[in-house]
Amino acid sequence: METQFLYSLIVSIFIGGLAGFLGSLMITKRMALVGDALGHVALPGVALALILGFNVSWGALPCLALGIFLIWFFEVKTKLPMEALTGIVFTSSVAIAFLFLPESEVSNALIGDISQITLADTLISIVVSMITFFVLKKIYSKMILLNLSENLAQVEGIKVKKYNFIYLACIAMVVALGIKVTGSLLMGALVITPAAAARNFAHSLSQYSYGALLIGTISCFLGVLAFKVFNLPAGPLIILFASLIFLISIAFKRR
Amino acid sequence: MKNNLILEVKNLNVELAKERVIESLDFSLREKEILVILGPNGAGKTVLLKTLLGLFNFKGSIYWKPKTHLGYVPEDFDVSENLPLSVKEFFNFKKSGTIKISQSLQRVGIKSSAKFLKKRLGTLSSGQLRRTLIAWVMVDNPHVILLDEPMVGIDIHGRKTIYDSLVKLWQKRNQSIILVSHEIGEVCKKADKILALNKTKLFYGKPEKVITSQNLAKIYGDTISL
Numbered sequence: 001m002e003t004q005f006l007y008s009l010i011v012s013i014f015i016g017g018l019a020g021f022l023g024s025l026m027i028t029k030r031m032a033l034v035g036d037a038l039g040h041v042a043l044p045g046v047a048l049a050l051i052l053g054f055n056v057s058w059g060a061l062p063c064l065a066l067g068i069f070l071i072w073f074f075e076v077k078t079k080l081p082m083e084a085l086t087g088i089v090f091t092s093s094v095a096i097a098f099l100f101l102p103e104s105e106v107s108n109a110l111i112g113d114i115s116q117i118t119l120a121d122t123l124i125s126i127v128v129s130m131i132t133f134f135v136l137k138k139i140y141s142k143m144i145l146l147n148l149s150e151n152l153a154q155v156e157g158i159k160v161k162k163y164n165f166i167y168l169a170c171i172a173m174v175v176a177l178g179i180k181v182t183g184s185l186l187m188g189a190l191v192i193t194p195a196a197a198a199r200n201f202a203h204s205l206s207q208y209s210y211g212a213l214l215i216g217t218i219s220c221f222l223g224v225l226a227f228k229v230f231n232l233p234a235g236p237l238i239i240l241f242a243s244l245i246f247l248i249s250i251a252f253k254r255r
Numbered sequence: 256m257k258n259n260l261i262l263e264v265k266n267l268n269v270e271l272a273k274e275r276v277i278e279s280l281d282f283s284l285r286e287k288e289i290l291v292i293l294g295p296n297g298a299g300k301t302v303l304l305k306t307l308l309g310l311f312n313f314k315g316s317i318y319w320k321p322k323t324h325l326g327y328v329p330e331d332f333d334v335s336e337n338l339p340l341s342v343k344e345f346f347n348f349k350k351s352g353t354i355k356i357s358q359s360l361q362r363v364g365i366k367s368s369a370k371f372l373k374k375r376l377g378t379l380s381s382g383q384l385r386r387t388l389i390a391w392v393m394v395d396n397p398h399v400i401l402l403d404e405p406m407v408g409i410d411i412h413g414r415k416t417i418y419d420s421l422v423k424l425w426q427k428r429n430q431s432i433i434l435v436s437h438e439i440g441e442v443c444k445k446a447d448k449i450l451a452l453n454k455t456k457l458f459y460g461k462p463e464k465v466i467t468s469q470n471l472a473k474i475y476g477d478t479i480s481l
Contacts (some may be wrong), residue, residue, distance in 0.1 A: 028338060141348045148334060155308050155327040156349075202339040203375070 007122040008114040012220035014129040015177045020216025022174045023195030024209040036188025038175045040090040041067035043097035043184045050105040055121050060176040112183030112235035132173045182235035193242035200249035259286040266315040276302045278455040289432040291446040298453040300435040304401050326397030330404045334377040343372040351394045359390040381408035399431045
């Protein structure tokens, strides 16, 4: 039981930190709600994984890839705003999932469950988190420059399509990992809240990005600890700790 | 003479949204030359720069000397006030060392202090941001710098001093310059060539030859003199 708890703690800390770090980029690019929407897109895969009994992250991933492809494809075909198309894809995904998601698994799918996690899953999650983190670290400054001025970035030799694709792949990866921790309903908060809080504390980009990473980590640590003590679901507790840190951060907001 | 040619544009045509924006344009640029592009609003000046930079599709030919490193100062460059990006971190995108950063900033009239480097980019005044951007583009010493209305937002006194110091530096470093402006004045006096544009070429040549009141009337539709 104790080892099991340690696995949960380690996995959530790694994923929480990674999600916070990614969130700092997503808020800058005004894509904060994309994490939330993708969390829902993943739901059919999550449902399938819960029924067949494998790690929900690996169920979520192909669903996310398909969802992102469909959003891109519809945009090319219809030229409708991306957010409208995202809305269509994510609600359809939720609808599909609820056709076959067993009632007993609803809560696991929506708010996550990290109480049962194997050593193999723990190791894989750590490795994937680390790889995704280093990829994000590598593209971070380029994404910020792209956000400041796409033309300037292009002249500096940054391939816009390539970097946007890598960035999107990282988002899909983080959402897939995060769903294990906070479920599809709360996944969005794992990227938004720590980064928003860090933005209030930060005076520089490194304080902002690593601050978000740290707040994500702390929220997960406290959330999983509280889950152990109070025997309440970990996902919501993690998000509430992140929200609490956000509230505290408001006092530090510089003008 | 041909071998110090750095850019040659022949019969350039650019269409945006099915509208012809630039028509059969020819001009060239040599090392150390300063080319000023004049024209009224909507003449296609910015489109021309972006086309030269490879950001738009075109017909005709644009020849850049191989391995030419380009720098670009875009016209619109705004930074959100609450983006926590410091001046130092902005320069770090180019991996420039502290000495180079302060040299580059000094050239645009900014005293580089630890305090300035820690400032958030978004909190700089528009003039300071403009100067910082010019310094940023110049910090890694591009062969050719394309500047789109670089002095917008910088006060009149600052414009002349910055421009004088930049011209000296460009000449020392053998840099070529393409500068877009909608105003005649300081920039034209130091130019080697002027290209006046309104979709197609209005006139092109050395400033002392082409800056005449008849020619200026072609751009601005009224009699103006320098």
